Amino acid sequence: MQLSEHDIALQRLFAENRELIEKDAAPEVNAAREGAMEAFSKLGIPSSKVEAYKYTNLQAWFKAGYTQAYGLNGATSEALKQFECNVHELDSYTLFTVNGKFVAGSNVEALPDGVEAGSFAELSKKHPELLKRYYGSLAKVEEDGFVALNTLFATDGIFIYVPKGKVVEKPIQVVNVLTGEQDLMVNQRNLIVVEEQAQARVLFCDHTMSMSRFVVNTVTEGHVAESAMLDFYNLQNQHNGTVQVGAYHFDQETRSLLNANYFTLHTGVARNNIFSRLGGPHAENHISGLYVIDKNQHVDNFSFINHAVPDCESNELFKGVMDDASTGAFTGRIFVAPDAQRTNAYQSNNNLLLTENAKMNTRPQLEIYADDVKCSHGATVGQLDEHAMFYLRARGISKEEANILLMYAFAYEVIEKIQVPALKEQIRELVEKRFRGELDKCDSCVVCGQLGTGRVKSE
Amino acid sequence: MLKIRNLHAKIEGKEILRGIDLDVKAGEIHAIMGPNGSGKSTLASVLAGNEAFEVVEGSVEFNGKDLLDLSPEDRAREGFFLSFQYPVEIPGVSMTNFMRTALNEQKKYRGEAPLSASDFLKLMRDRKQLVDIDSDLTNRSVNEGFSGGEKKKNEIFQMAMLDPKLAILDETDSGLDIDALRIVANGVNKLRRPDNATILITHYQRLLDHIVPDFVHVLYKGKIVKSAGKELAYELEKNGYDWIKKEME
Amino acid sequence: MASEQDKLLEEVTNREYQYGFHSDIEMDVLPKGLNEEVIREISRRKQEPEFLLEFRLEAYRNWLKMESPDWAHLKIPEIDFQDMIYYAAPKKKPQLNSMDEVDPELRATFDKLGIPLDEQKVLAGVAVDAIIDSVSVKTTFRETLAEKGIIFCSFSEAAREYPDLVKKYLGSVVPPGDNFFAALNSAVFSDGSFVFIPKGVRCPMELSSYFRINTMNTGQFERTLIVAEDDSYVSYLEGCTAPMRDENQLHAAVVEIVTLDRAEVKYSTVQNWYPGNKEGKGGIYNFVTKRGICKGDYSKISWTQVETGSAITWKYPSCVLMGNNTVGEFYSVALTNNYQQADTGTKMIHLGKNTRSLIVSKGISAGKSQNSYRGLVKVSKKADNARNFSQCDSLLLGDKCGAHTFPYLEINNPSAKVEHEATTSKIGEDQIFYCNQRGIDTEDAVGLIVNGYVKEVINQLPMEFAVEAQKLLQISLEGSVG
Numbered sequence A: 001m002q003l004s005e006h007d008i009a010l011q012r013l014f015a016e017n018r019e020l021i022e023k024d025a026a027p028e029v030n031a032a033r034e035g036a037m038e039a040f041s042k043l044g045i046p047s048s049k050v051e052a053y054k055y056t057n058l059q060a061w062f063k064a065g066y067t068q069a070y071g072l073n074g075a076t077s078e079a080l081k082q083f084e085c086n087v088h089e090l091d092s093y094t095l096f097t098v099n100g101k102f103v104a105g106s107n108v109e110a111l112p113d114g115v116e117a118g119s120f121a122e123l124s125k126k127h128p129e130l131l132k133r134y135y136g137s138l139a140k141v142e143e144d145g146f147v148a149l150n151t152l153f154a155t156d157g158i159f160i161y162v163p164k165g166k167v168v169e170k171p172i173q174v175v176n177v178l179t180g181e182q183d184l185m186v187n188q189r190n191l192i193v194v195e196e197q198a199q200a201r202v203l204f205c206d207h208t209m210s211m212s213r214f215v216v217n218t219v220t221e222g223h224v225a226e227s228a229m230l231d232f233y234n235l236q237n238q239h240n241g242t243v244q245v246g247a248y249h250f251d252q253e254t255r256s257l258l259n260a261n262y263f264t265l266h267t268g269v270a271r272n273n274i275f276s277r278l279g280g281p282h283a284e285n286h287i288s289g290l291y292v293i294d295k296n297q298h299v300d301n302f303s304f305i306n307h308a309v310p311d312c313e314s315n316e317l318f319k320g321v322m323d324d325a326s327t328g329a330f331t332g333r334i335f336v337a338p339d340a341q342r343t344n345a346y347q348s349n350n351n352l353l354l355t356e357n358a359k360m361n362t363r364p365q366l367e368i369y370a371d372d373v374k375c376s377h378g379a380t381v382g383q384l385d386e387h388a389m390f391y392l393r394a395r396g397i398s399k400e401e402a403n404i405l406l407m408y409a410f411a412y413e414v415i416e417k418i419q420v421p422a423l424k425e426q427i428r429e430l431v432e433k434r435f436r437g438e439l440d441k442c443d444s445c446v447v448c449g450q451l452g453t454g455r456v457k458s459e
Numbered sequence B: 001m002l003k004i005r006n007l008h009a010k011i012e013g014k015e016i017l018r019g020i021d022l023d024v025k026a027g028e029i030h031a032i033m034g035p036n037g038s039g040k041s042t043l044a045s046v047l048a049g050n051e052a053f054e055v056v057e058g059s060v061e062f063n064g065k066d067l068l069d070l071s072p073e074d075r076a077r078e079g080f081f082l083s084f085q086y087p088v089e090i091p092g093v094s095m096t097n098f099m100r101t102a103l104n105e106q107k108k109y110r111g112e113a114p115l116s117a118s119d120f121l122k123l124m125r126d127r128k129q130l131v132d133i134d135s136d137l138t139n140r141s142v143n144e145g146f147s148g149g150e151k152k153k154n155e156i157f158q159m160a161m162l163d164p165k166l167a168i169l170d171e172t173d174s175g176l177d178i179d180a181l182r183i184v185a186n187g188v189n190k191l192r193r194p195d196n197a198t199i200l201i202t203h204y205q206r207l208l209d210h211i212v213p214d215f216v217h218v219l220y221k222g223k224i225v226k227s228a229g230k231e232l233a234y235e236l237e238k239n240g241y242d243w244i245k246k247e248m249e
Numbered sequence C: 001m002a003s004e005q006d007k008l009l010e011e012v013t014n015r016e017y018q019y020g021f022h023s024d025i026e027m028d029v030l031p032k033g034l035n036e037e038v039i040r041e042i043s044r045r046k047q048e049p050e051f052l053l054e055f056r057l058e059a060y061r062n063w064l065k066m067e068s069p070d071w072a073h074l075k076i077p078e079i080d081f082q083d084m085i086y087y088a089a090p091k092k093k094p095q096l097n098s099m100d101e102v103d104p105e106l107r108a109t110f111d112k113l114g115i116p117l118d119e120q121k122v123l124a125g126v127a128v129d130a131i132i133d134s135v136s137v138k139t140t141f142r143e144t145l146a147e148k149g150i151i152f153c154s155f156s157e158a159a160r161e162y163p164d165l166v167k168k169y170l171g172s173v174v175p176p177g178d179n180f181f182a183a184l185n186s187a188v189f190s191d192g193s194f195v196f197i198p199k200g201v202r203c204p205m206e207l208s209s210y211f212r213i214n215t216m217n218t219g220q221f222e223r224t225l226i227v228a229e230d231d232s233y234v235s236y237l238e239g240c241t242a243p244m245r246d247e248n249q250l251h252a253a254v255v256e257i258v259t260l261d262r263a264e265v266k267y268s269t270v271q272n273w274y275p276g277n278k279e280g281k282g283g284i285y286n287f288v289t290k291r292g293i294c295k296g297d298y299s300k301i302s303w304t305q306v307e308t309g310s311a312i313t314w315k316y317p318s319c320v321l322m323g324n325n326t327v328g329e330f331y332s333v334a335l336t337n338n339y340q341q342a343d344t345g346t347k348m349i350h351l352g353k354n355t356r357s358l359i360v361s362k363g364i365s366a367g368k369s370q371n372s373y374r375g376l377v378k379v380s381k382k383a384d385n386a387r388n389f390s391q392c393d394s395l396l397l398g399d400k401c402g403a404h405t406f407p408y409l410e411i412n413n414p415s416a417k418v419e420h421e422a423t424t425s426k427i428g429e430d431q432i433f434y435c436n437q438r439g440i441d442t443e444d445a446v447g448l449i450v451n452g453y454v455k456e457v458i459n460q461l462p463m464e465f466a467v468e469a470q471k472l473l474q475i476s477l478e479g480s481v482g
């Protein structure tokens, strides 16, 4: 592959700032940059000619012209003072990052013994054995230019470690804030390790707090060990000047359970790369997503469910509502390895297009090399069910109201999957308000009830 | 109350209703019978305002208003109720939310204040008792996973909630077990008042044993070909439709 | 039970290909290799009009700049395009006036294939164009058809006798630079069939062409063009076989269909090229471009294919729904066994208003084969009220094969209703048990179930072909699945 001038500029940027980047990072993290450099020089930022990125061209955004967020870039944790994340009644341990840097935690001292949740930069040095074992083990630099880029620039992010047998009842909420006067590129790196029989719920809330442009490339690796459970939520609510590539690489061992849920309520351009490897028998996962977008927003959920061993089950459900001139994309590949017998894998992707300028591209895919399997996928693009519509109207409910009820009903199936009641209630309310138009669609912090910071003028 | 004159309706270019005339006055109960595919449900759908059907000719007056001129929701708010032959499942919309919305929109239309949450719940409870419906059903999504009989009971429950002036029950009796049939019939009878009316679409005399009609009509090939008192239903039950078809030829 | 099925599958693997004989027909052959001179020579031998030579050369120049596609789920060995013969024709003059003039060896070949060339013996109702190594050798029933103004002849003949029609439509659906294999075909195609149904005519019989690759090291590049004018109808069938050889042979055909207002074309294929032996040696590479355009309003194109042969199949019969209220259909059964690979499916491009498309694809994989469905449903911005439904099922017989589904849905209009469903599974043990309980043994049960599984597609075939297709599937699965 021929590198673009921007790729080359990014390489140069790294070379020039290497010292700064490596200063506070763990040796393993720095060691990984060598491979990342080589991989990036081969891959670069993928263009839409790369099959996996067919429906989202990110080359236009990932340029070296942005300031790299190596530190807080002028933003201080002061910024957080104005930020009170209040998912009603959500009793949680809370961690804050600003521009990819960990800045503060609240309530973390109350975490069960041995459970760690905090700065990736710090905790990765404290737990070299974990780092050695897991860092880069799932998100492989040679497989994706964005992973390579992240591995090249990564300095900080979130580290969560739940040792064997520990159960963290309350959700660990991570609030990722982007702020500051400058346009920024952020490469945040997160690691989640949930050991045998341990359980955790992790909630990532992604927000923007200032009107600058943000180009974000986050990589999260999550390990769910034998008989462990991880409940993972990502709520994306960023202004329309945000471009975010979020890679989430999970692997699961025997009898583990993973729930991963992605809610994109507002963004500029969002690309989620969701990988999950079912690596031990009787592992199970439920991966879902809801995207409700308008204006020129673009959301692309790309997922790869790898049934590497027999007797696992995966369920995938993504639903989207596209308004105005927004565009949605979905790719879901279910891969069943040779001999991964007795696999059950289900996937569906349903979409509503509300206007003549909205678009949806969807690619559900099955790649199956074992015979004793039950696999299915379905995809639909369409409008609200006219029979249901008539039924509601025949009971005296107006067309507008029926529309909202049915759109909400459409989204409901995904919202139902939320296992944290307070969060479910919050999302439920938000989504309904969103459909009613009662929320300013451009408020940047819908999820946490913050006042909007306005819109970034579109280019 | 209801005055249908020379009503013609088409779907996908096919004429299904071919000149219906029917008068229903307050306090009356009418039964419409007729072979499968004769257009009974079509008539009900057209009256309810289903846009899939195109009215090509004729008029319908409902309490002095031009029914065909109203949107489906306004027809409902004017007091027209259709118990669907095949009620739709709407996953994700709870029965409670659905009924509250429907009722309050009706109130708004009539310039009345919306019900308070507690009054609404009280009404729900009260109406549930009337039609003897399981609480469980009203906690679920609209019709989702309901059995055939449960769906029909749910239609009657909604009717009880919305208290219509004119109700058309499209084969609400089919799929019901004997107890449920009695419950549905009791519900209808209890809701019966001198100022409202009911049209029953049915294939069986057994419903008419419980709800005694003032008139029985036979719909055949999109026309009402015979109207008489309740004895007509017995005759149909005994002899089928052949003699009517013959008369028609 | 598992072991019993394994045994049965083992037997499948051992089936012989019954059309694998080779005929000694005297052939007129151009030397191996491809260059402009070869193309000029082909054109010269066929006494083609100038525009055709230009068409070929343009395609050839395009092709030189192109690369073999690599996006399919296929492992395609390197093909040496210089080590191949691009023109081979039976020596006896291809223009025949009666059956008596046909080379007896050739007649014997077609007799063996069960293809009715002799009009006296023909099952009433099928007109046949027989093509051997890319040259049309005999077209039956021409006179009967001509009475109605229908043209059904070899492509070369059409180029000579109806140059205006050919010039107007050739390349209008599959342009010479469309894709690597289509470009190659456009450069070197040697023959094929031409069908023209004039306004208002319903073709009174099925039209059919049989393809046979005979000569060693030959590529077969036939070209089919079907034009259906306003309010016309035709049903067209093609069947194909090849001798068993250890080398791979290339078949890169192009089929173009044009339908004008309210016209309907039904195109059915039973593809039974030599699939290679059970070790995966030999067999045909079947790289085919088939595309129809519903140009006129209310017109319809329906593809039905039963694909059981070829070592590698790369084929996506497609419909461009350009007129308003047009309909595209694709029905497919693809069966792969041993080391066969198939990557097949369709494209439905919705451009006009109120266009509808239906996709029914049934894959069956056995042995060590790989079987992929690949499809695109595209609804363009102007295509109001487009409807598509796709059902793509895969059945796995054995644990060493693969079944894959790669649909693409690209929707740019909010009034579209597009639904895609796919399932992959093996035959339900409960279904087999149910049959067993009714006294049907497992072998028959599997046969019954497979038959039921493909029925929706087989039903689309004209009667004679449906029987043949069912037989073919049965042969391919005999001993294991009825």
Ligand SMILES: Nc1ncnc2c1ncn2[C@@H]1O[C@H](COP(=O)(O)OP(=O)(O)OP(=O)(O)O)[C@@H](O)[C@H]1O
Pocket (backbone or CB within 6 Å): B011, B012, B016, B034, B035, B036, B037, B038, B039, B040, B041, B042, B043, B052, B085
């Ligand atoms: N959506 C539709 N599209 C096409 N035809 C329809 C549609 N709905 C109804 N019809 C046709 O209209 C005719 C009348 O149907 P209708 O449902 O009104 O009959 P019915 O009298 O209610 O019969 P049943 O006793 O079986 O309920 C039938 O021939 C039916 O097939």
Ligand SMILES: [Mg+2]
Pocket (backbone or CB within 6 Å): B040, B041, B042, B085, B170, B171
């Ligand atoms: Mg009916």
